[in-house]
Amino acid sequence: MKxxxxxxxxLKERGIRLTSQRSLVVRRAVxxxxxxxxxxxxxxxxxxxxxxxxxxxxxxxxxHEAGILEKHDFWYGPPYYEVTFGKAHHxxxxxxxxxxxxxxxxxxxxxxQDEVVKRYGYQLLSHTHKLYGLCPACxxxxxxxxxxxxxxxxxxxxx
Amino acid sequence: MKxxxxxxxxLKERGIRLTSQRSLVVRRAVxxxxxxxxxxxxxxxxxxxxxxxxxxxxxxxxxHEAGILEKHDFWYGPPYYEVTFGKAHHxxxxxxxxxxxxxxxxxxxxxxQDEVVKRYGYQLLSHTHKLYGLCPACxxxxxxxxxxxxxxxxxxxxx
DNA sequence: TTCGCTGCAAAGCTTTTGCAGTGGT
DNA sequence: ACCACTGCAAAAGCTTTGCAGCGAA
Numbered sequence: 001m002k003x004x005x006x007x008x009x010x011l012k013e014r015g016i017r018l019t020s021q022r023s024l025v026v027r028r029a030v031x032x033x034x035x036x037x038x039x040x041x042x043x044x045x046x047x048x049x050x051x052x053x054x055x056x057x058x059x060x061x062x063x064h065e066a067g068i069l070e071k072h073d074f075w076y077g078p079p080y081y082e083v084t085f086g087k088a089h090h091x092x093x094x095x096x097x098x099x100x101x102x103x104x105x106x107x108x109x110x111x112x113q114d115e116v117v118k119r120y121g122y123q124l125l126s127h128t129h130k131l132y133g134l135c136p137a138c139x140x141x142x143x144x145x146x147x148x149x150x151x152x153x154x155x156x157x158x159x
Numbered sequence: 160m161k162x163x164x165x166x167x168x169x170l171k172e173r174g175i176r177l178t179s180q181r182s183l184v185v186r187r188a189v190x191x192x193x194x195x196x197x198x199x200x201x202x203x204x205x206x207x208x209x210x211x212x213x214x215x216x217x218x219x220x221x222x223h224e225a226g227i228l229e230k231h232d233f234w235y236g237p238p239y240y241e242v243t244f245g246k247a248h249h250x251x252x253x254x255x256x257x258x259x260x261x262x263x264x265x266x267x268x269x270x271x272q273d274e275v276v277k278r279y280g281y282q283l284l285s286h287t288h289k290l291y292g293l294c295p296a297c298x299x300x301x302x303x304x305x306x307x308x309x310x311x312x313x314x315x316x317x318x
Numbered sequence: 319t320t321c322g323c324t325g326c327a328a329a330g331c332t333t334t335t336g337c338a339g340t341g342g343t
Numbered sequence: 344a345c346c347a348c349t350g351c352a353a354a355a356g357c358t359t360t361g362c363a364g365c366g367a368a
Contacts, residue, residue: 104279132285217348
């Protein structure tokens with residue numbers, strides 16, 4: 001897997017030691033699109049049960065700081081991580097009922113935000129745009145059919 | 160305070176009981192721009208120490224569901240709440256070093272996102288756009304001067 | 319050989335919840 | 344008079360951390 005090699009290289013360049021545990025965390029991470037810390041813990045421990053929970057969390061923090069992972073807070077629950085290293089930037093559209101996440105690109109936004117950032121004299125480092133709504137399928141359901149966790153009777157919110 | 164009256168009205172219309180505790184939570188909430196749940200707990204208990212932590216959390220959830228509060232996950236730590244009821248939508252530009260938060264409006268984004276949402280057949284309910292970067296002051300510092308976990312002191316910023 | 323990294327487990331921080339009693343409508 | 348709401352405190356959920364030993368460079 002090409003991306004994996006690159007990540008290891010990049011870690012090495014930054015003086016971050018490549019232990020077998022970190023290798024495993026990286027390998028498992030890049031094999032998912034979105035995952036929570038706990039999901040990755042489970043996944044990693046399925047491959048090697050001796051890896052400690054704390055090690056995975058520490059590796060995640062490192063990868064995040066290194067810019068390899070992005071951390072997303074979606075609607076509820078713990079934050080999701082996403083491997084962005086080597087991928088073009090994209091934004092998210094999420095269904096608040098079923099939790100479906102659509103990734104899309106919108107170059108015109110990128111241009112607009114350059115303007116905004118310039119306006120305030122900022123140097124842009126990263127950004128996230130999230131749209132929350134109802135997917136075509138869920139729009140057809142009555143509010144009562146809404147699952148417990150994906151929050152709230154969203155009908156009320158007039159966009 | 161006008162906004163407070165409106166909020167109480169709105170709660171009433173939704174059949175949500177107006178207890179003294181909720182009144183207090185609303186009053187304190189609208190007097191801040193951004194706050195965490197724990198900050199609000201402290202603030203409320205300063206006025207009335209008998210109010211339970213759980214009550215504040217439950218009230219926050221209600222107000223959030225009612226669309227009166229928005230929940231923001233900024234760079235680290237617990238999420239911040241923000242009173243958006245009666246305010247025009249705005250987005251956030253945050254300095255990753257000093258934690259300054261600038262609020263701004265960009266109507267052209269709103270139009271673009273309508274397009275995107277239509278493209279996927281979604282019904283838009285809400286959205287957040289966050290830009291992370293370095294403010295003019297912090298850009299002048301060397302990377303080494305950057306604090307590990309930038310303190311999140313929120314400047315009161317006007318759009 | 320050095321010192322960054324790990325496993326373990328305990329603690330920490332934030333939020334949620336069960337229950338019995340209280341109070342809004 | 345209902346039953347939603349509250350206080351209390353315990354538990355739950357997620358993440359961090361201290362420490363002693365280990366292992367990558």
